[in-house]
Amino acid sequence: MKILLTGVTGQVGGALVEPLSQIGQVICADRATVDLASPDSIRQTMRRIRPTLVINPAAYTAVDRAESETELALQINGIAPGVLAEECAQLGARLVHFSTDYVFDGSKPTPYVESDPPAPSSAYGRSKLAGEQAITGSSCRHLIFRTSWVYSLRGANFLRTMFRLAGEREELRVVDDQRGAPTTAQAIALACTALLPAWLADPRTDRDGIYHLSCGGSTTWCGFAGRIVAHLDQIAKALDQPCPATRPRVTPILTEDYPTPAKRPHNSVLDNSKLLRSFEVNLANWEEAFSQLLTTH
């Protein structure tokens, strides 16, 4: 099986390389191989490589910048997935794509299920929703995984930002009224790879579609920061960096005290039970996945 994997310099793409190589030949497509901002680049690469499976974690992920680079975000997150789906359909290849909890507006008080109506409140969320719709509206065999609050030891993410700030500040003021599930790229990659053989062997389309795929449990950004600050020494070891000399105090604040260009949902906890029902795959609780990342890096 020839697997074309995008976003290999990113968190999820990077974490997928090794596990995917257990199930097929992985062709790592960075931005130079396939530029998702260019439909021509996508078509040319797809026709040259002729993959049997395309896995697309690449995305425009700068949530705040997307408010001013709306067109580019839409091109990469909204248009490109549709072009990939069209090309996959022509080749008879399947597509695995990633989406976000930010397709929801956060007004639901309980975890979101796949059938809840999306209502993104940011340009990023709207661009990702457009990508989902382009794929589900195509005739391509597909899976779309909505995940949340992704972090790893590489790339730009909350864990690394808090670790850096812990070395610079005595106090970290962190939003405490946005709830979600921090999810490691590692957990996403392992879950996704675990269910692929069963899906690829299934000739029926019943299990195609959208799935929520995030770590279990939930917290706020402030709760997550508290956990990070409590484990600075382990994080330093995992990142191979010096540990901050002192532990900053973590102070909860409200969203309105930390204005950002993009509006974020107050609740974006995802209900993962469809994934468990359909594929018998369940991700660890977020605290457990956090510990696993620090011990198994």
Ligand SMILES: NC(=O)c1ccc[n+]([C@@H]2O[C@H](COP(=O)([O-])OP(=O)(O)OC[C@H]3O[C@@H](n4cnc5c(N)ncnc54)[C@H](OP(=O)(O)O)[C@@H]3O)[C@@H](O)[C@H]2O)c1
């Ligand atoms: N990060 C989160 O908190 C989060 C939360 C929910 C859902 N998600 C979704 O999960 C998926 C994986 O996210 P992630 O955190 O792994 O993202 P990430 O670390 O920001 O990586 C994004 C990847 O996309 C690539 N990319 C960006 N623009 C491109 C273009 N024009 N052509 C080709 N490649 C391009 C980047 O390449 P360069 O290195 O060249 O820029 C990078 O490899 C995405 O679909 C994202 O929307 C993420």
